[in-house]
Amino acid sequence: MFKKKILLAAAIPLFAATTSVAENVPITGIVESKCSIFTDVQGVYGNPTPNVLSTARSNGGVLPVIRYDVASADYYKAKISYPNSFSSGPSLPDVVAWEGSTSVKEVSDPLMSDYETDKVEYDNVTEFDLTVAGTVWFEVTSSADYGYNKAFPAGNYTAIVTAECIAK
Numbered sequence: 001m002f003k004k005k006i007l008l009a010a011a012i013p014l015f016a017a018t019t020s021v022a023e024n025v026p027i028t029g030i031v032e033s034k035c036s037i038f039t040d041v042q043g044v045y046g047n048p049t050p051n052v053l054s055t056a057r058s059n060g061g062v063l064p065v066i067r068y069d070v071a072s073a074d075y076y077k078a079k080i081s082y083p084n085s086f087s088s089g090p091s092l093p094d095v096v097a098w099e100g101s102t103s104v105k106e107v108s109d110p111l112m113s114d115y116e117t118d119k120v121e122y123d124n125v126t127e128f129d130l131t132v133a134g135t136v137w138f139e140v141t142s143s144a145d146y147g148y149n150k151a152f153p154a155g156n157y158t159a160i161v162t163a164e165c166i167a168k
Contacts, residue, residue, distance in 0.1 A: 033167070051148075069134075073132050077130055078163070080126050080127075082161055083142050086144075104138060107136050
């Protein structure tokens, strides 16, 4: 009987050593962009002729102005797309020809002067490498030409400029 007790006592520590408990402990964090985008001036289309809508001042329009505040240099790029369709407006059975551009209007640091010369343009998109911390203002032109000798139908038209700050 003595041998049975010793054997049982020896088996208990072996059983306890083979069981384990594990726990997954999450680590969380919130990343806030060091690049902020603001609309300083909302754009307005002028209607200089029946078939044209334009943000150009000479056509009665107002150029939209977008402000980027960059807290950390060389971590972000600005990607700005001028409109290539209306987000709302009357139904248009014919084709609208879109044109536009984005340019640097003002900068808070003279080192940002390279932004305009180094910009990359494709389709309706312009990209700027934000290599300097500070504030830069971009101006966007947009025009829509409706068919040949066709007038835009009366109504309210809205088109969207898309401004993004993309981490590199």
